Amino acid sequence: MKFTCEKPILLSAILTASRAAVTKSPIPLLEGLLLEAANDNVKITGYDLKTGIITNVPAEVEASGGIVLNARLFGEIIRKMPGQYVTVSVNSGYVAAISSEMSDFEVLGSPTSDYPELPAVDEQDAIDISEAVLKKMISQTNFAVSDNESRPIHTGALFETEEGSLTIVAVDGYRLALRREALEKSDVPELSFVVPGTALNEVERIISDGDGNVTIKLGSKHIIFAIDNTVLISRRLEGDFLNYKNSLPQQAKYRLKIEKDELIAAVERVSLIISDKLKSPVRCVFGEDIVKLHSVSALGKASDECIISGDGESLEIGFNDRYLLEALKAAPADDIILELNSGVTPCIISPAGDADNFLYMILPVRLKAYEG
Numbered sequence: 001m002k003f004t005c006e007k008p009i010l011l012s013a014i015l016t017a018s019r020a021a022v023t024k025s026p027i028p029l030l031e032g033l034l035l036e037a038a039n040d041n042v043k044i045t046g047y048d049l050k051t052g053i054i055t056n057v058p059a060e061v062e063a064s065g066g067i068v069l070n071a072r073l074f075g076e077i078i079r080k081m082p083g084q085y086v087t088v089s090v091n092s093g094y095v096a097a098i099s100s101e102m103s104d105f106e107v108l109g110s111p112t113s114d115y116p117e118l119p120a121v122d123e124q125d126a127i128d129i130s131e132a133v134l135k136k137m138i139s140q141t142n143f144a145v146s147d148n149e150s151r152p153i154h155t156g157a158l159f160e161t162e163e164g165s166l167t168i169v170a171v172d173g174y175r176l177a178l179r180r181e182a183l184e185k186s187d188v189p190e191l192s193f194v195v196p197g198t199a200l201n202e203v204e205r206i207i208s209d210g211d212g213n214v215t216i217k218l219g220s221k222h223i224i225f226a227i228d229n230t231v232l233i234s235r236r237l238e239g240d241f242l243n244y245k246n247s248l249p250q251q252a253k254y255r256l257k258i259e260k261d262e263l264i265a266a267v268e269r270v271s272l273i274i275s276d277k278l279k280s281p282v283r284c285v286f287g288e289d290i291v292k293l294h295s296v297s298a299l300g301k302a303s304d305e306c307i308i309s310g311d312g313e314s315l316e317i318g319f320n321d322r323y324l325l326e327a328l329k330a331a332p333a334d335d336i337i338l339e340l341n342s343g344v345t346p347c348i349i350s351p352a353g354d355a356d357n358f359l360y361m362i363l364p365v366r367l368k369a370y371e372g
Helices: 007-018 071-080 131-139 197-206 260-273 321-330
Strands: 002-006 032-038 041-047 051-058 060-063 065-070 085-090 095-100 103-108 125-130 156-162 165-171 175-182 191-196 213-218 222-227 230-235 254-259 282-297 300-319 335-340 347-351 358-362
Touching: 002 007, 007 032, 007 041, 007 051, 007 071, 007 085, 032 060, 032 071, 051 197, 065 071, 065 085, 071 095, 071 103, 125 131, 131 165, 131 175, 131 197, 131 213, 156 197, 175 321, 191 197, 191 230, 197 222, 197 230, 254 260, 254 282, 260 282, 260 300, 260 321, 260 335, 282 321, 300 321, 300 335, 321 358
Parallel strands: none
Antiparallel strands: 002 060, 002 085, 032 041, 032 065, 041 051, 051 230, 085 095, 095 103, 125 213, 156 165, 156 191, 165 175, 175 358, 213 222, 222 230, 254 300, 254 335, 282 300, 335 347, 347 358
8 A cells, every 4th residue: 555645635634533442442443443445535534433434535545455554653743743734655565664854654554354343324314414513512512421320322312303304402411402503405304313322422523614514314223424525324223212302391480581591691700619529509589570590519609690680589509610601601501591480390492482402401400408
């Protein structure tokens, strides 16, 4: 194998594929990248036995072939190379010679036959969606994916297509995030599948801010995200996902409108005396046109106020500060609506005038008499 490629393009592809390579593994090959050169193209693959990332770069290929190289070392070598172009050649002993201008390296690799084979995906259905839209949908839901392995199905996000729209839902037992967008093609069949949150993190990183499209291809056990010259393959999560439609409150006693940034700033201030070691809820008292926030920890007390539109009739409710802030920051609007019923029932947060496309539900924290 021998090829020459532009350094920035090659480095970008290495960094992308390396996201699916294992940093430290008892199986050394999982720490590597599979390089395959043919027909003026170099295919670079990373695979951790759960998620695979394949990306292609144009190159001047003098001899076809392949090799497996350590992802971290190969990436660092290419990053430090001085020139605009890099040449990689492999001899019969699986030694890769990497050169650019006056710099030369020789790195021992492994044969491609030793690299684990990626799963074949029996593509059944496909969804096309804008890169920018999917990136926003993932960023506004994936933070609510559970990290509790006792319920594996909730370590992923639910994708549902219905009536020409795509809905993504994430839950972790304490909160629920929902994001919905209309698809360009309205004839998409009704689909329901769960994608691991870790895979969606990588999809979000791979997606550009451009105006391209992502094709989501669904198989019986795996799912493919095709993004420009890159493909991510992930297993689907199997199991019964929460029936989120039945979990959402159907009506609200109080509907209060608040300026999002003002509430974020107030919550951040009263959260200064809260930490992972000094856990304490943010106590909110919703009165007429004002919400008063309080927090108490071993460091002291904090209080703040924020103007609202509406009357909560002095309703008291406590929230986990991190869960509340993540929801507020994800809400795509300057003004938000809080829907409340009592101090022990879920709170719904949605953008003012756009509750159909974004919704966040957070369970309250039970308050003790001495808090606040």
